Amino acid sequence: MTDELEDELRRALPATQVRGSRIRRRRGSDAGRSRVRTDSAERALLRRDASVFDGGVAGPVCFPETAAEVQAIVRIANAHGRAIVPRGAGTGLAGGAIPLGAPIVIALTRMNRILEVDTINRVAWVEPGVINLDLSKYLRPMGYHFAPDPSSQQVCTIGGNLANNSGGPHCLAYGVTDTHIIATEVVLPSGDIVMLGGLDPEPDGLDLRGAFVGGEGTLGIATKIAVRLTKNPPAVRTLLLSFGHVADAANTVSAVIAAGIVPAAMEVMDQRITIAVENYVHAGYPIDAAAVLLAEVEGLEGGVQIDADRIGEIGRAHGATDVRLAASDRERALLWKGRKTAFGAIAQIKPDYYLHDTVVPRAKLAEVLAQVYEIADRHELLVMNVFHAGDGNLHPLLIFDGREPGVLDRVHEAGAEIVRASLAAGGVLSGEHGIGVEKQAYMSEQFSDDDLDHQNRLRQSFDPHCRSNPGKVIPMGHSCADIQALRRVPTGVWG
Amino acid sequence: MDLTIDPDELNMCVQCGLCLPSCPTFRVTGDETRSPRGRIALMRAVQNDDAPLTPEVLEAFDTCVQCRGCEPACPSGVPYGHLMERTREALADDGSLTPVWQRWALKPLNQPRLLQIGTTAMAVAQRLKVLPDRLGAPADLPLRHHALAPSATVDAPGRETVFLFTGCVMDVWQSKVHAAAQRVLEAADVAVIPTNRLAPCCGALHTHAGLGDDARARAEQLIGALPERPILVDSAGCGAAMKDYGHLLDTEAAREFSARVFDIQEWLAPRVDQLPQVDKVPVRVAVQDPCHLRHVQRVHEATRTVLAPFVQTLVELDDDGLCCGAGGAYSVLQPELAGLIRERKVEAIDRARPDLVASANPGCSMHLAGAGVRTIHPMQLIDAAISKTPL
Numbered sequence: 019m020t021d022e023l024e025d026e027l028r029r030a031l032p033a034t035q036v037r038g039s040r041i042r043r044r045r046g047s048d049a050g051r052s053r054v055r056t057d058s059a060e061r062a063l064l065r066r067d068a069s070v071f072d073g074g075v076a077g078p079v080c081f082p083e084t085a086a087e088v089q090a091i092v093r094i095a096n097a098h099g100r101a102i103v104p105r106g107a108g109t110g111l112a113g114g115a116i117p118l119g120a121p122i123v124i125a126l127t128r129m130n131r132i133l134e135v136d137t138i139n140r141v142a143w144v145e146p147g148v149i150n151l152d153l154s155k156y157l158r159p160m161g162y163h164f165a166p167d168p169s170s171q172q173v174c175t176i177g178g179n180l181a182n183n184s185g186g187p188h189c190l191a192y193g194v195t196d197t198h199i200i201a202t203e204v205v206l207p208s209g210d211i212v213m214l215g216g217l218d219p220e221p222d223g224l225d226l227r228g229a230f231v232g233g234e235g236t237l238g239i240a241t242k243i244a245v246r247l248t249k250n251p252p253a254v255r256t257l258l259l260s261f262g263h264v265a266d267a268a269n270t271v272s273a274v275i276a277a278g279i280v281p282a283a284m285e286v287m288d289q290r291i292t293i294a295v296e297n298y299v300h301a302g303y304p305i306d307a308a309a310v311l312l313a314e315v316e317g318l319e320g321g322v323q324i325d326a327d328r329i330g331e332i333g334r335a336h337g338a339t340d341v342r343l344a345a346s347d348r349e350r351a352l353l354w355k356g357r358k359t360a361f362g363a364i365a366q367i368k369p370d371y372y373l374h375d376t377v378v379p380r381a382k383l384a385e386v387l388a389q390v391y392e393i394a395d396r397h398e399l400l401v402m403n404v405f406h407a408g409d410g411n412l413h414p415l416l417i418f419d420g421r422e423p424g425v426l427d428r429v430h431e432a433g434a435e436i437v438r439a440s441l442a443a444g445g446v447l448s449g450e451h452g453i454g455v456e457k458q459a460y461m462s463e464q465f466s467d468d469d470l471d472h473q474n475r476l477r478q479s480f481d482p483h484c485r486s487n488p489g490k491v492i493p494m495g496h497s498c499a500d501i502q503a504l505r506r507v508p509t510g511v512w513g
Numbered sequence: 514m515d516l517t518i519d520p521d522e523l524n525m526c527v528q529c530g531l532c533l534p535s536c537p538t539f540r541v542t543g544d545e546t547r548s549p550r551g552r553i554a555l556m557r558a559v560q561n562d563d564a565p566l567t568p569e570v571l572e573a574f575d576t577c578v579q580c581r582g583c584e585p586a587c588p589s590g591v592p593y594g595h596l597m598e599r600t601r602e603a604l605a606d607d608g609s610l611t612p613v614w615q616r617w618a619l620k621p622l623n624q625p626r627l628l629q630i631g632t633t634a635m636a637v638a639q640r641l642k643v644l645p646d647r648l649g650a651p652a653d654l655p656l657r658h659h660a661l662a663p664s665a666t667v668d669a670p671g672r673e674t675v676f677l678f679t680g681c682v683m684d685v686w687q688s689k690v691h692a693a694a695q696r697v698l699e700a701a702d703v704a705v706i707p708t709n710r711l712a713p714c715c716g717a718l719h720t721h722a723g724l725g726d727d728a729r730a731r732a733e734q735l736i737g738a739l740p741e742r743p744i745l746v747d748s749a750g751c752g753a754a755m756k757d758y759g760h761l762l763d764t765e766a767a768r769e770f771s772a773r774v775f776d777i778q779e780w781l782a783p784r785v786d787q788l789p790q791v792d793k794v795p796v797r798v799a800v801q802d803p804c805h806l807r808h809v810q811r812v813h814e815a816t817r818t819v820l821a822p823f824v825q826t827l828v829e830l831d832d833d834g835l836c837c838g839a840g841g842a843y844s845v846l847q848p849e850l851a852g853l854i855r856e857r858k859v860e861a862i863d864r865a866r867p868d869l870v871a872s873a874n875p876g877c878s879m880h881l882a883g884a885g886v887r888t889i890h891p892m893q894l895i896d897a898a899i900s901k902t903p904l
Contacts, residue, residue, distance in 0.1 A: 055544075055546075057567060057569040058564075058565070058567060058569070059546055059555060059567060059569040059570045059573060060544075060545070060546050060569065062554075062555075062558060062564070063545045063546060063551045063554055063555070064545060066528060066554070067530075068528055068529050068530050081543060081544070107530060107533055108530055108545065108550075109529070109530045125543065125544070125545075127543025127544070128542075128543045130543065147543065149534055151534075152534075155831070170529070170530070170531065172531060172534055172586075173530050173531055173532075173533045173534050294588075295588070298588045298589075298590065359531060359588035360588070361527075361529055361588075362527060362529040362531045362587065362588035362589055363588035363589055364527060364589065365524075365525045365526065365527045365589030365590075365591070366589055366590065369524045369525060369526075369527065370527065371527060419524075421524070
């Protein structure tokens with residue numbers, strides 16, 4: 019049966035299609051190799067994304083290049099009763115793209131064309147594998163960009179952004195991914211292709227687009243996406259404020275918003291992460307400050323200067339020891355590069371990290387942060403805090419060396435306490451990384467049984483057999499069909 | 514299998530994936546096994562968990578260009594190049610990588626006479642139009658080799674005297690670049706000793722292929738042959754290899770030697786005022802940064818500093834220094850992937866609309882020329898400007 023599945027997939031995805039290529043190909047050459055991979059190396063690598071979670075075993079790994087090919091794969095999977103899991107760049111932090119139950123992995127990295135840009139209507143059609151930053155770079159000469167800018171934007175894909183309803187520093191002013199997805203073509207778990215949303219300003223009917231965004235691959239696979247284009251701002255000011263206490267930075271953030279200013283971004287990093295980041299980018303981050311606040315205001319020249327001055331004043335009133343204005347585009351770019359690569363820099367200190375993503379009311383930031391440090395101390399773990407302060411979106415990084423016996427248990431215990439502390443403060447589980455497998459167990463602490471049952475009913479109306487990314491998001495007790503899909507694995511075949 | 518990689522270095526990768534878009538093979542395949550993160554995970558699987566060396570695992574290692582574009586992208590500073598070099602050496606020692614024919618093919622690099630005979634034979638074949646394109650040789654292979662002579666001013670009072678490293682294949686295939694480099698240096702009142710047969714090969718290609726013993730022997734030979742003076746290199750790949758001798762041999766002499774190695778643009782940049790002031794050449798030139806200049810030596814800005822006074826318009830490519838696919842012998846060993854990678858580079862070049870592309874590495878120049886791009890070494894451009902020779 020397995021061989022039959024592979025044969026069918028190989029027929030659906032003939033080898034050698036590297037689009038637009040002018041070069042000659044030889045048999046057995048690398049570029050001409052099969053787009054259906056079943057070897058142990060490929061399957062082992064796709065057990066992981068950027069999170070600490072190790073998946074099961076990936077089934078065949080497929081590299082489709084068109085929506086029709088995605089459709090063919092889904093239909094073959096259905097005929098064989100197999101689950102599917104879509105994957106972009108594999109930068110997810112909640113285990114959303116890891117394989118559970120030997121699913122067919124649908125890697126969308128080769129569907130990476132920008133299909134159409136319409137600056138008059140401010141919309142672009144792109145394929146899901148387009149890298150977020152590639153799109154904004156492509157749009158730059160036209161004076162536009164794609165506003166959601168997750169820290170991983172240099173590598174993460176638009177399809178992944180859509181699936182996780184990703185945020186990013188500048189989503190404070192512009193809103194998260196959902197705001198910027200106008201329509202999407204979707205291959206449903208049944209294999210049908212539908213268009214959700216539309217280019218009309220007010221599409222008729224139920225907003226299924228809104229339901230689909232943030233579905234983490236459990237509702238189907240986006241194969242073509244209409245994204246909103248955002249005009250590049252005429253003027254930008256970037257401020258770096260230093261503080262002697264993390265709480266002062268957090269309170270400054272609340273005070274800025276309370277003063278009626280909505281900056282484009284407000285990001286806080288504590289001392290440990292600032293040292294690691296500065297060691298990599300050499301942007302002039304102060305390594306002796308307990309915390310730094312990176313604030314950016316955008317708009318018309320006159321307005322941004324006034325806002326920047328006021329943010330500086332508010333910072334000083336809350337204990338800022340230094341306020342610096344980025345003097346050039348280069349300095350500004352370096353400061354942002356530091357902030358956006360922060361997670362990747364931690365191996366300078368420890369080789370593993372576990373990153374949480376809770377959101378708390380802005381006014382409670384300082385209070386919850388103090389608890390986070392206390393929890394980490396109690397579990398004898400190092401914690402570094404880097405977060406989207408303007409949204410109250412915390413990213414505590416518990417850092418450790420996985421080779422140390424028992425450490426992962428302590429990390430999970432501390433993580434659970436951090437999540438509970440955030441929920442107790444009136445917060446939510448995830449700001450932007452999604453639920454995946456990571457926060458599934460906590461869903462019932464945020465939602466009632468009725469809430470979860472209704473979420474599952476929506477999911478089943480898209481995917482009645484629960485074969486699309488099974489075992490994610492909705493906790494097991496509310497999603498019995500997932501258990502069936504996971505049990506239907508031909509055990510031993512892929513081991 | 515023990516790949517003999519330092520466990521702490523191997524453990525440095527946090528698998529964040531920020532390197533993926535800087536990897537040329539991931540860019541053209543979208544495949545995790547063709548990415549730095551994937552290759553490091555496979556090294557771990559082999560070394561820590563004794564995963565079997567399947568053909569696919571070997572392919573994953575073999576398809577790495579070793580451009581090291583992932584290193585500047587890594588916030589944790591994973592020394593990817595060294596990890597890959599250790600892996601290749603362990604697998605070559607084991608007989609799993611680098612087949613015997615490749616080992617033999619690299620032997621003559623240290624034998625200038627053999628190289629010259631081979632080049633003449635290839636030049637004849639080229640003129641008879643029977644030379645396979647796949648070899649990637651330049652279109653005008655010389656029939657005869659003319660060795661450069663030392664400057665008349667060597668050790669004259671008040672003159673700086675430097676070695677100009679001439680190398681192996683570049684010396685027989687592109688000696689006109691060396692000749693231009695020597696004229697430019699002399700125009701800056703610098704006396705030049707071309708290394709010729711004193712120092713026939715730097716061993717970079719051996720290191721790439723995992724032939725560590727050969728590479729170390731080449732390094733020892735150069736260190737013995739080139740004492741005291743600065744050593745200028747007009748091939749980015751060779752310069753990067755020679756700057757790494759301190760790490761390769763781990764001796765005081767090797768570190769002292771590596772500290773004297775400079776890319777020629779790097780060395781000239783602070784001395785650019787010593788060059789004569791002439792009219793700028795009326796061309797639009799795109800600077801193509803060789804990976805081993807930009808990602809390994811990290812001195813690529815110097816190319817702009819030295820070119821700026823001599824050409825009318827300098828333009829940048831918009832691909833963030835992504836590799837062109839040349840990679841030493843890579844374009845010969847992995848022609849399909851190298852071709853796909855080159856297509857991306859050619860598209861970036863087309864967007865910049867240059868008359869000429871300046872590249873400070875012979876491998877990149879030849880590989881790009883193979884796709885019809887008009888390439889030139891920065892030293893040839895400056896030489897043409899000073900001597901007022903039409904391009």
